Amino acid sequence: xxxxxxxxxxxxxxxxxxxxxxxxxxxxxxxxxxxxxxxxxxxxxxxxxxxxxxxxxxxxxxxxxxxxxxxxxxxxxxxxxxxxxxxxxxxxxxxxxxxxxxxxxxxxxxxxx
Numbered sequence: 001x002x003x004x005x006x007x008x009x010x011x012x013x014x015x016x017x018x019x020x021x022x023x024x025x026x027x028x029x030x031x032x033x034x035x036x037x038x039x040x041x042x043x044x045x046x047x048x049x050x051x052x053x054x055x056x057x058x059x060x061x062x063x064x065x066x067x068x069x070x071x072x073x074x075x076x077x078x079x080x081x082x083x084x085x086x087x088x089x090x091x092x093x094x095x096x097x098x099x100x101x102x103x104x105x106x107x108x109x110x111x112x113x
Contacts, residue, residue, distance in 0.1 A: 014046050014053040023035075048074070052111065057070055066090050066091060073087050077107055077111050078107065085100070
């Protein structure tokens with residue numbers, strides 16, 4: 001079976017896990033080893049459930065962040081403004097501290113480890 005890449009998007013690990021689980025659920029045969037290993041990895045590194053990640057993804061998108069930045073933020077789940085700043089390398093403009101504090105608060109309220 002061959003596939004064609006139609007488009008590319010940077011997505012958080014939780015979304016990748018959800019997509020892969022849906023793919024596996026629709027399979028009629030066995031699952032390849034790479035799919036099993038990938039699902040195990042995504043399960044280990046997931047820091048927040050899909051619904052909360054989806055909510056935060058949309059909120060960060062409204063703030064104008066690029067997909068790659070949003071994905072890094074939601075995969076790493078920074079706990080301080082300084083940690084968050086290091087993830088903004090792909091952004092042309094760094095938001096002020098009030099916006100960064102709002103993002104950290106949103107992460108802390110939605111992702112409890």
